[in-house]
Amino acid sequence: MRRVLGLAVISALCTTPLTLAQTGRPVELLTNGGFEEGFEGWQPDSKHELVVDAKVAHSGERCVTGEVTQPNTHLTMSRTLDLRAGALYTISVWAR
Numbered sequence: 001m002r003r004v005l006g007l008a009v010i011s012a013l014c015t016t017p018l019t020l021a022q023t024g025r026p027v028e029l030l031t032n033g034g035f036e037e038g039f040e041g042w043q044p045d046s047k048h049e050l051v052v053d054a055k056v057a058h059s060g061e062r063c064v065t066g067e068v069t070q071p072n073t074h075l076t077m078s079r080t081l082d083l084r085a086g087a088l089y090t091i092s093v094w095a096r
Contacts, residue, residue, distance in 0.1 A: 030081070034059060035062045042078070043078045045076050047066055047067065049064065064077070
């Protein structure tokens with residue numbers, strides 16, 4: 001069975017009393033969450049592919065696709081974030 005996963009937007013928001021008091025809204029911590037700058041900031045699996053097509057992307061012009069073709073296998077994509085104790089983080093992913 002073949003599955004294709006398209007990752008379009010990954011977002012990490014930080015909410016602390018200080019940022020909420022200053023701006024009234026969470027602060028976006030993650031740059032290039034929509035892959036508009038390619039894989040900049042990401043460590044993708046070698047089998048991931050960057051697609052430049054607004055019709056395929058959830059928002060913007062780019063997204064990432066990958067295909068798992070064997071049972072019990074997977075693709076990974078990672079990113080390092082600096083986190084602070086006492087902060088609330090919301091991480092969301094749009095995938096299909």
